[in-house]
Amino acid sequence: xxxxxxxxxxxxxxxxxxxxxxxxxxxxxxxxxxxxxxxxxxxxxxxxxxxxxxxxxxxxxxxxxxxxxxxxxxxxxxxx
Numbered sequence: 610x611x612x613x614x615x616x617x618x619x620x621x622x623x624x625x626x627x628x629x630x631x632x633x634x635x636x637x638x639x640x641x642x643x644x645x646x647x648x649x650x651x652x653x654x655x656x657x658x659x660x661x662x663x664x665x666x667x668x669x670x671x672x673x674x675x676x677x678x679x680x681x682x683x684x685x686x687x688x689x
Contacts, residue, residue, distance in 0.1 A: 648658070668676075 650658070
């Protein structure tokens, strides 16, 4: 089922001219995740999102700190 969402057309308008015309865009384009737009959802959607993240690769804090220190040393050496 495709929903239609209206978005303003991309025409050049004058500074004080209101934009009154819209074109429809399918939700297939709108539903794609964009990191520059905030995620609004229900509590259940947030928990589902967090559980998906938790299923991913996990690095213990000590190991992450060790890798960071190694990277930092290499980075500082390469800057000299």
